[in-house]
Amino acid sequence: MKGGRGQRAGPLRSRPEVEPDGVSCGASGAAPRDGTVRPNSHGRERRSISLDKIRTRPAEVSSTRDGKVRWTQEENILLMRTHFIAQQQQHDTGGNYRELLTTIWNEINPEKQSYPNLLVNRVRLFLQNERFSTVELEAIKKSIRPHTPNPAENTDVDNEEAYAEHPMEPTPQWCQTNKIFQKNMKMYARVSTQDRPKIPRLKGSRKILESVERANTVIKSSIRSDSTIADFVDSVYAGAITVCEKNGIRLYSRQTKPREEKMPPWKTRLEKKINNIRKIIGTLHTYLNNNSPTRKIVKRVTSQHHIKARDEQLRQQLIILCDTLKQKIKALGNRIRRYNERVKRYKNSQLYYKNPKQFHRSLEGTVTVNKSYPTPENIHATWKEIWAHAGDHDD
Template sequence: MDLPVVCDSDDDEMVSHELEQMRSILEEAILETRSMPLKNRPRLPRIPLSKRNQAVVRTLNPMLVTYLEASRDLCETDSVLFGAAVAACRIIGAKLPMAGRATKQSSAIPAWRKRIEDRIAKARTLIGRLISFRSAGYYAELTERIDDLKQKIAAWGKRIRRFTERSRRFNQNRLFQSDQRRLYKSLERPEVCGAGPGPDQSNTVAFWRGLWSEPVNHSEGPWTEVVASQCASVTPMDPVIITPDDVAEAVRRAPNWKSPGLDGLHHYRLKGFMVCHAVLARQFQEALNQKSLPSLFTTGITHLVPKDQVTTDDSTTDLPHK
């Protein structure tokens, strides 16, 4: 559904009708995602920062108050915000896959490049045939045709190089806007291509579990007693009070489209739905006082990244978390 969102119109009936439609879409999206497992949530797309899209988010923002006030914990609040993000995508008309996170992988070769390469392949095949026919007595005509095809192949090859360079610059510019650190790392050193066979999954789990999950008995030296006596006179810090301003400041500093965690919620959604800041501050304060966080905030996705060309050795991989 693509609504025009006429927020400045003089026709109050039209504005009211659009608001009711948006409220209906919001309620349907929240009910749909409330009981949905995290792994089945659709992957939210990045939306352009246009005035119309921002107007949609601003309009949905006050509608969330009723749902957020009824939220009992951080998990419910996250579910409400994800449903609001889904509703915003539907109103804007953004493509939203509905069959979980598993989206169709695009081909490694772009369609435009494949078309040009097909033309080049056909032209080379035709050149080979013309060369074999040239000995039949039509030397001049066939030579001119062969030269023409060679010029076309050179032009198509130049077009592929030009489009590839343009695509590379476009991807670098987009990466600069979303994750500058990753861009600079890719410019400093080429990424290691994991083209070889990967390590065995069971061996990898056993290797890293032995480093991170096994209990270790440390022998405490006499220096620990000295540190403990020095810390005895240190005044304890005041209790931490989380305010809505703290949440707003943390959200403001976060990158808009940084890769989300298990919940699939980008920071841009938290920036747009500002009514959630007070609720998040209260619920984070309760979690801090109870010294307990839901598994949603303590579980991450781990990807193995090879550090060199040896991709089968478990010890030559890093474990960046998302």
């Protein structure tokens, strides 16, 4: 007697069994026996079939992380600034570097929360692969505020000092403004003005005026007796950024993608042509200045310019050809030079209308960043040598 569909007629199966919906077969192709279920990693509900009844079992849901997130250049620079701030706080307070790095990053950049392993490994990868040059790392390190307090440990102390200097009782709105202000101070303190986001022009309204008043009180509480003019400028800028964030005003970064300067095709062709002519002139110069030259040197040149190699006036014709090629190079070079001068004038004109300050700085030439100024003692000694000794001069 033949077995029915899906049944076993004996130790060997004469026909393939049909797998019920939702059931995965084993290695031999048969359905699992007696309610056995293969573990599922896709989070779907699996069913097992047995002779008595059909039972449903929820499979374990696997914990998967989000996909790969791209980091921008600004976020990489901000991570390195957070790294130097964490190192400074570790040196001052003796705290854990991983905890400090994670706390500062999550407070400065709350839109992109992260965990210690990712941040530490990313910093180590930047340093090992030399993602930033030594000059860039020094600039980022100088841009952090020295002796920055730990936000996780000294937040209460900072708030108490701010409240003591604040003439009014702190309100929840004032505390929120102070928190955003402290975050912006850590982000933009000691950062060059060219790298900071541009503050847009705000439309006057009662809400903005109230935000400006609260920001002014926060700025007054942050300025101390030993603050420098640079600290004052940083505080004012952080206050302006705080007002924009409180009112939902979008900030535009000044770091635009540099436009690739594409060379025109005709210029590329001219430069290639000039290089080829220079090679020919070099060959002719070698032949003409050699005491016992061989015609193999100029065999290719003579064939290209239709000159007979066995002509008696071969040397004279090669001299004329060499002079002609030199004049041709000069003419082509003048075309390229006129184009480069025109492009330079156009760029200077555009820069003058868009940013006159940057235009005048470019005219000054190189600017030394680290200037050494004389001390008051040196100035006094220099002028003392001039004016301390009396002398008579014949005019």
